[in-house]
Amino acid sequence: MNQGLTMTGASLKILKVGAKGIITGFSHTNDRVMQKLKSMDLRPGMSITLEQRFPRFIIAAGFQRFALDDTLIHAIYVRPLNRHTS
Numbered sequence: 001m002n003q004g005l006t007m008t009g010a011s012l013k014i015l016k017v018g019a020k021g022i023i024t025g026f027s028h029t030n031d032r033v034m035q036k037l038k039s040m041d042l043r044p045g046m047s048i049t050l051e052q053r054f055p056r057f058i059i060a061a062g063f064q065r066f067a068l069d070d071t072l073i074h075a076i077y078v079r080p081l082n083r084h085t086s
Contacts, residue, residue: 009077015050021078029075
């Protein structure tokens with residue numbers, strides 16, 4: 001029996017510049033990181049686009065753009081929406 005592979009979420013780092021993804025959740029992290037994500041209004045189900053990887057990760061969410069540090073990058077899990085993954 002052959003079952004298809006489904007991807008429910010992976011690190012934000014799998015996306016390449018220009019790739020879109022849906023936030024599927026956040027890693028188990030401390031309250032400070034969760035508060036920062038909440039203040040950015042990032043939440044599961046939200047569509048994002050990775051606009052830049054270097055020198056900082058920059059994502060677009062709606063009409064806003066955010067520069068993410070390593071802690072935030074590792075906290076966000078996404079499901080890619082197109083083939084621009086690494």
